[in-house]
Amino acid sequence: MDAVHPVDRAIVDAWAAGLTGPVLDAGCGPGHWTAHLARRGLDIRGVDRAPRFVEHARKAHPGIRFDVGTIDELEVADDGLDGILSWFSTIHHAPDAVSKPLREFARTIRPGGELLLGFFVGEVLEPFDHAVTRAWRWPIDDLSREVDAAGFDVVETHTRATRGARPVGTLVAERRA
Amino acid sequence: MDAVHPVDRAIVDAWAAGLTGPVLDAGCGPGHWTAHLARRGLDIRGVDRAPRFVEHARKAHPGIRFDVGTIDELEVADDGLDGILSWFSTIHHAPDAVSKPLREFARTIRPGGELLLGFFVGEVLEPFDHAVTRAWRWPIDDLSREVDAAGFDVVETHTRATRGARPVGTLVAERRA
Numbered sequence: 001m002d003a004v005h006p007v008d009r010a011i012v013d014a015w016a017a018g019l020t021g022p023v024l025d026a027g028c029g030p031g032h033w034t035a036h037l038a039r040r041g042l043d044i045r046g047v048d049r050a051p052r053f054v055e056h057a058r059k060a061h062p063g064i065r066f067d068v069g070t071i072d073e074l075e076v077a078d079d080g081l082d083g084i085l086s087w088f089s090t091i092h093h094a095p096d097a098v099s100k101p102l103r104e105f106a107r108t109i110r111p112g113g114e115l116l117l118g119f120f121v122g123e124v125l126e127p128f129d130h131a132v133t134r135a136w137r138w139p140i141d142d143l144s145r146e147v148d149a150a151g152f153d154v155v156e157t158h159t160r161a162t163r164g165a166r167p168v169g170t171l172v173a174e175r176r177a
Numbered sequence: 178m179d180a181v182h183p184v185d186r187a188i189v190d191a192w193a194a195g196l197t198g199p200v201l202d203a204g205c206g207p208g209h210w211t212a213h214l215a216r217r218g219l220d221i222r223g224v225d226r227a228p229r230f231v232e233h234a235r236k237a238h239p240g241i242r243f244d245v246g247t248i249d250e251l252e253v254a255d256d257g258l259d260g261i262l263s264w265f266s267t268i269h270h271a272p273d274a275v276s277k278p279l280r281e282f283a284r285t286i287r288p289g290g291e292l293l294l295g296f297f298v299g300e301v302l303e304p305f306d307h308a309v310t311r312a313w314r315w316p317i318d319d320l321s322r323e324v325d326a327a328g329f330d331v332v333e334t335h336t337r338a339t340r341g342a343r344p345v346g347t348l349v350a351e352r353r354a
Contacts, residue, residue, distance in 0.1 A: 005191075163332045
């Protein structure tokens with residue numbers, strides 16, 4: 001968590017402070033956010049499609065449950081969650097595929113529950129090379145429309161542009177009844 | 178400070194954490210940010226053009242110096258400050274007048290020192306009615322250009338759009354040598 005920008009952390013913490021029930025870190029990577037939020041008292045577990053990340057997360061944070069799985073199809077009951085953290089876990093989904101995880105988030109978050117998305121933000125929707133594969137940067141309005149269409153009301157958006165780094169967007173959305 | 182959005186606070190706190198020398202809260206209003214940053218160990222004082230605000234600030238925060246004055250003309254020596262917080266204090270300056278306080282900030286902040294601006298953000302530069310008088314909302318890029326022209330390098334920008342509230346922008350800029 002030392003590498004996390006303090007403002008990103010404040011955004012996630014402010015979101016988490018409003019949650020009570022079970023939360024999923026969807027696309028948790030090595031589990032640093034999962035562990036951070038568990039330390040803050042949240043009932044949270046992580047899922048990631050990369051077995052190596054899950055293995056690392058389990059070793060690093062033995063008290064927390066981590067599973068291998070895809071965010072396109074969560075092994076969670078309808079309305080089973082109070083919230084989902086999706087921190088840069090939808091960035092590799094092409095524009096015509098991003099509705100899949102977003103609808104899955106809407107299926108599994110109870111009405112009134114909250115989604116937090118972190119993503120690369122840009123003035124135009126376009127792909128770029130990121131790590132081993134292609135990622136997409138989204139204008140806030142475009143991604144907000146996708147989130148709305150999946151069954152959420154967008155309640156807050158943030159952007160952060162730090163010199164020498166890719167601009168970051170975050171979006172908090174509430175599951176519609 | 179209870180009414181302050183936790184993310185705005187995190188932005189200001191992250192900025193303040195990098196400062197050591199004297200800091201000015203330029204357009205401090207009732208002095209809540211001045212006092213908050215003083216509590217965090219900053220050598221800070223406040224200035225506001227409204228005597229009633231200054232009177233209130235002095236009473237509420239007796240350990241801190243507050244003066245009546247305009248941000249267009251600061252009673253501070255050249256390079257006399259490590260940083261300036263301008264939290265919504267330039268919002269009433271028309272586009273052709275905002276360079277005045279920005280240049281004054283550049284005159285009084287030492288090279289390498291940092292300015293933090295908070296303001297209303299919008300997609301187009303336009304005025305709107307705010308409290309008793311007209312205020313302006315700025316596109317991030319337009320205000321960044323003004324700040325750059327005054328003698329700063331913009332190092333970080335943020336936007337926050339919360340449902341039911343006016344979008345807020347913040348901008349951190351470093352005084353050029």
